Amino acid sequence: MAQKRIVKEYSELQKNPPLGMKISLPSEADMHQWQILIDGPKGSPYEGGVFTLQLSLPTEYPFKPPTLSFKTKIYHPNVTNDDKGSMCLGMLRADEWKPSSKIDAVLGFARRLLSEPQPDDAVEGGIAREFKENKKEFIKNAKAWTKQYAKK
Amino acid sequence: MADDAGQQRELVYCHACENEWYRDQHGLKCPNCSSEVVEIIEERSDPRRHRLNISNGEDEDTVMGNSDDRLPHNPLPRDDPWRDNVPDPDEPDIEHVEWNPAPGVHFARTSFRSSGPTMRPRSQDPNDMFAPLFQSVSTIFEGAANAGRPPQRDGPPRAVPQILHPLFPMGNPFPEYQHHHTHHHHSPWDGPQGGRSVFTATGRWPPNGPGPSPNDRNAQNVQNVLATLLQTMQAGMAEQRGQPSPMGANLPAFIVQMLGNGTHGDAVFSDEALDRIITQMMEQTNTNSAPGPASAAAIAALPKKEADKAMMGQDGKAECSVCMDAVEIGDEVTVLPCNHWFHGECVGAWLKEHDTCPHCRQGIMPKDGPREADAPRSPGQAPRHNLNPFLTTINPNANPGTPPSRGSGPNGVNTQSGMQQPYVPGGYPGYPEPTNPVRPLGHHQGSYSQPPSPQQQQRHRRRSAHSQRSSNGGEGSSGGGGQGVTGWFRNLRGGNSGNR
Numbered sequence: 127m128a129q130k131r132i133v134k135e136y137s138e139l140q141k142n143p144p145l146g147m148k149i150s151l152p153s154e155a156d157m158h159q160w161q162i163l164i165d166g167p168k169g170s171p172y173e174g175g176v177f178t179l180q181l182s183l184p185t186e187y188p189f190k191p192p193t194l195s196f197k198t199k200i201y202h203p204n205v206t207n208d209d210k211g212s213m214c215l216g217m218l219r220a221d222e223w224k225p226s227s228k229i230d231a232v233l234g235f236a237r238r239l240l241s242e243p244q245p246d247d248a249v250e251g252g253i254a255r256e257f258k259e260n261k262k263e264f265i266k267n268a269k270a271w272t273k274q275y276a277k278k
Numbered sequence: 279m280a281d282d283a284g285q286q287r288e289l290v291y292c293h294a295c296e297n298e299w300y301r302d303q304h305g306l307k308c309p310n311c312s313s314e315v316v317e318i319i320e321e322r323s324d325p326r327r328h329r330l331n332i333s334n335g336e337d338e339d340t341v342m343g344n345s346d347d348r349l350p351h352n353p354l355p356r357d358d359p360w361r362d363n364v365p366d367p368d369e370p371d372i373e374h375v376e377w378n379p380a381p382g383v384h385f386a387r388t389s390f391r392s393s394g395p396t397m398r399p400r401s402q403d404p405n406d407m408f409a410p411l412f413q414s415v416s417t418i419f420e421g422a423a424n425a426g427r428p429p430q431r432d433g434p435p436r437a438v439p440q441i442l443h444p445l446f447p448m449g450n451p452f453p454e455y456q457h458h459h460t461h462h463h464h465s466p467w468d469g470p471q472g473g474r475s476v477f478t479a480t481g482r483w484p485p486n487g488p489g490p491s492p493n494d495r496n497a498q499n500v501q502n503v504l505a506t507l508l509q510t511m512q513a514g515m516a517e518q519r520g521q522p523s524p525m526g527a528n529l530p531a532f533i534v535q536m537l538g539n540g541t542h543g544d545a546v547f548s549d550e551a552l553d554r555i556i557t558q559m560m561e562q563t564n565t566n567s568a569p570g571p572a573s574a575a576a577i578a579a580l581p582k583k584e585a586d587k588a589m590m591g592q593d594g595k596a597e598c599s600v601c602m603d604a605v606e607i608g609d610e611v612t613v614l615p616c617n618h619w620f621h622g623e624c625v626g627a628w629l630k631e632h633d634t635c636p637h638c639r640q641g642i643m644p645k646d647g648p649r650e651a652d653a654p655r656s657p658g659q660a661p662r663h664n665l666n667p668f669l670t671t672i673n674p675n676a677n678p679g680t681p682p683s684r685g686s687g688p689n690g691v692n693t694q695s696g697m698q699q700p701y702v703p704g705g706y707p708g709y710p711e712p713t714n715p716v717r718p719l720g721h722h723q724g725s726y727s728q729p730p731s732p733q734q735q736q737r738h739r740r741r742s743a744h745s746q747r748s749s750n751g752g753e754g755s756s757g758g759g760g761q762g763v764t765g766w767f768r769n770l771r772g773g774n775s776g777n778r
Contacts, residue, residue, distance in 0.1 A: 127627075130601065225636040
């Protein structure tokens, strides 16, 4: 089931790509690894940058949730600043996942999180604090990182 | 077992029965008790070490003098930097190590653990580097807040407590010097399988005894040590972010590496690192908090029907939202008590693992009734599991036929996302408005008093698991949350009095 549904979702997303995203397969042979390029949302400090994300679909998909990680370094309270770049997405947690959730929605959610960081649910506490208490500095840093790491 | 054998062959240790064997002989499953809770012994991480401490209940000198005798079977060379300073703890489950890397700097680490039968195997996957820390809960001591307080004992001056017993305050010979903060006292990792680490970094009291006014000097001394530590940590972090570190070279590379990574052994040194570990641990264990399976009999007893015209969406099409295959009129589908329908095979595969509707997350098992009920609930009966944060209504009079198919367009958004539209049953064709409001049922509903964002949902769970360790400073927090090392220390010091 996994393969069929994944192919289906992939082709739907190719037909109607979500706003500001490019979806591709790094290896045509492996439908379970997707590469997503997300444009930094307008009005956010990530604007002008392109962020590479990796979406991994487990073989049990859709019974097990996909995982999403940033391959491009990003200064964001909800993305871990480590080599994993894990994005903290509630809907992808095993106990909150449901099979009717679509990748389309997952990606939309991820992009939304770029526009609207959730400092109260941060994985990077320092960045979250800065976001809340010193927005100016946060924006400056986020922009600097975008410029440095997420160049088009 | 000679030393050279241990270097060439991987030795595996069973946490369940304490058996040891070579990996190339018996693999990663205990040949003795068949447990898979095993760990490959490494020089830096020897799971037996805490047992070593147990095995000798005498004083430090004895421990050091006899350590080789105590370990006739230990193939590992004695090159552990910690080990020469390992004093013997009085408690069997405590590993206590100390280190004085520089004059005036004193590290101590105490790990508490009980090796329950469910400990995880150490993974060799570098991505899984936190796995060994799964049950580690970080507790932090420090002496800074003591600095201004006169020592309340006579006799020779001495270092700040060498033996720390946060779990057993009665046994602590220096209670007045102790301050500890415990992260998430009630985390799911506490308890029988729990372990935790205490990390202390303090300065020595003046070597020449309590002078007329030692306190100010003490304070200064400790402050200096803390400042040094802090700089080191920041330097480590700076390095991590690719910036040069002016301080990095001044202290042993070991510390920098340790602090820069934010993790070492069972201890973590930054909130972010701890958070990552917790998150990872939760990811590894979070199926525990999900509803269990529905009973096979109940799944089999779910009503089936032929898809009819009323079940088709506005465009006359419908699909099973699990496999996303089209469902035509006349196809047999299985209908859940919530009235969502799917291919029988598809929904069965999900329900046998999770008693929630793949679409609205209400379970099929009745709330009241035996654990292994052999029939699903009736539509009017409350579900045992209801993970739908928005749908606080069960709908006994719903029309049959509820196309889960949404296709693309506005209805295609994922309704679980709190940032998007909340799930509105009436928003789907053929789905009637809820008519019979009831309170959310089941313990999973506890935190959903209002529609939270998915992240808030997640945070709820993590908070409860972290026991309020948050940047807003929940009680019991070490104050680690959300502010990096600086705040970590600040909170640590500021919050001391409450926890003493």
